[in-house]
Amino acid sequence: MNSKRTTVGTASIALALLAAFGLSACSSSDADTAVASEALEPAADAQTLAGACPENVVVQLQWQPQSDMGALFEMLGPGYTVDTDDKSVSGTLVAGGKDTGVDLTLRAGGPAIGFQSVSSQMYVDDSITLGLIHGDQVIAASASQPVMAVTPLLKYSPAIVMWDPASHPDWKSVADIGKTDASVVVSKEQLFPQWLVAKGLLKQSQLDTSYDGAPSRFVGDPTIAQQGFANSEPYTYENETPAWDKPVSFDLLKDSGFDIYASNVSVRADKVESLSSCLTKLVPIIQQASADYITDPAAANSAIVDVVSQDISFSPYTEGEAAFSAQMLKDEGLIANEADGSVGTYDMARVTRNVADLTPVLVAGGAAIPDSLTAEQIYTNKFTNPSIGIR
Structure with a gap:
């Protein structure tokens, strides 16, 4: 990684663990790796992503880190590192705090990628596994850079x-x-x-x-x-x-009435099949992370505020705003919690209505949306588990 990477973690804990285990001196990043590997319990087989997913699951965000991405930061393990050149944060991908066997990298969007759309960036950079894309943009992308939305972080746009x-x-x-x-x-x-x-x-x-x-x-x-x-x-x-x-x-x-799902975790349409075994395990982890964030957002918010504070190119993001944001998303019913109690699933009747409603507006603006486009071509519940939620 580059020279501007800033390591986040507890140096004192790292030194204590190194002493306790008799490890030789190493760089700060090596120390973090040692801490993470010693401190994290392995996830259960159903949540072990090694062998099913890429060694590093890269997620392209639509903006800089903020609380409406809270579920993803629930999945970011301790000892993460901030890369101010790449505008990203990387660490162990955890499920309920347990090591899934792969890493997670969250890359900022917006100004960090020259205000390109997330779908465009996914087609330019093949290393990106998933992208966060709002519902209207999922439909718009079907014209030339199709994606499949596999789970929403937000039930409605804020x-x-x-x-x-x-x-x-x-x-x-x-x-x-x-x-x-x-x-x-x-x-x-x-x-x-x-x-x-x-x-x-x-x-x-x-x-x-x-x-x-x-x-x-x-x-x-x-x-x-x-x-x-x-x-x-x-x-x-x-x-x-x-x-x-x-x-x-x-x-x-x-x-x-502009009731799109927002912050949809999406995969390139041409990668759905190759990533199927990964998505089968990973999507329920994302759903559970959403449920955990709704229940107690404090730890994820702390990580978000910390990550933003380490990159001077980001707009300041305070603890107060993070706490307000999380509470607002919950109080207004914007977090992806469906009427049946499930978190991160799609109401396919609603997305069908969204496609019918928004396509004419996009076409009028010059988008070449296929006449045959259906909701099932760009949204799926194939990988979600409806039993996961707040009940």
């Missing part, structure tokens, strides 16, 4: 349209905004604004596609509406944006 309640005390929903001429500031690569226009909830003339993620526009002109995420901006604007420092109001897009 995407919102937000506004200043003092400027617009009468707004309660996106539909209310659409009854006015107020500007709605969004980023140009998003699908949902055009979907809202197609559904008659907003007017095309209201869309301003200049959103760059910074709060300055909203702070400077509180008469606008703006895109955001329920598990982020409501907290950061009130607690970490001194120029604003007060609550915002918002409407979840799912409540307007």
Whole structure:
């Protein structure tokens, strides 16, 4: 690995273990390996991934580490390392804290990959095993870079349209905004604004596609509406944006009918067969990690905050935001917990509706979605275990 890798772990524990086992002096990374191998109990046969999965399971994230990826950080064992060149974190892939026999690497997306889509990156870089892809992008990818979504981390997207309640005390929903001429500031690569226009909830003339993620526009002109995420901006604007420092109001897009599954763990369509034996074992581990994160997110959140803190190119991510995010995802029912209690399974009737609903909007935007596309071609419950969940 490169020279900028930063080792995370407890040096004092490492030294104690080295002394206890009479091991010779070694580098810090060697010490971490020794700690991990001595400290972690092997997983049960059903959760042993060695021989079924790649030696290093590489997951391409859609953004920098944050709490809506919590399940993946539940699977990251102790002694992990942060690589600031590769914008990644690597460690032992664990199931319930036990060693599965393979490693896990989580790579940041967004600016870390030049804002390419995750599906594009998966087709460019053959070392990537899995990618996190939102539901609308799973459909969009079917045009030229098809993927199969095998389990969702989020039942619904946390995407919102937000506004200043003092400027617009009468707004309660996106539909209310659409009854006015107020500007709605969004980023140009998003699908949902055009979907809202197609559904008659907003007017095309209201869309301003200049959103760059910074709060300055909203702070400077509180008469606008703006895109955001329920598990982020409501907290950061009130607690970490001194120029604003007060609550915002918002409407979840799912409540307007944009009810896609989000953060879908996906595999390239042409790799489903070759990775089948891996996915059969790995997907239930991911499901259980989601259930564990819903139940107690503290340890995974701590790892996320720690990883982000070690790379100055990442936007700061505080313990407060991580805790708020996890609670918001749970309280709003956004974590992938289905009505039957299962975690990380798909309601195929819902994804069928999503495909039918979003395909015309994507095609109108120039995407060459196959006319014959079905939900079963891009989503599957083949590898999930419906008995895993919060009951």
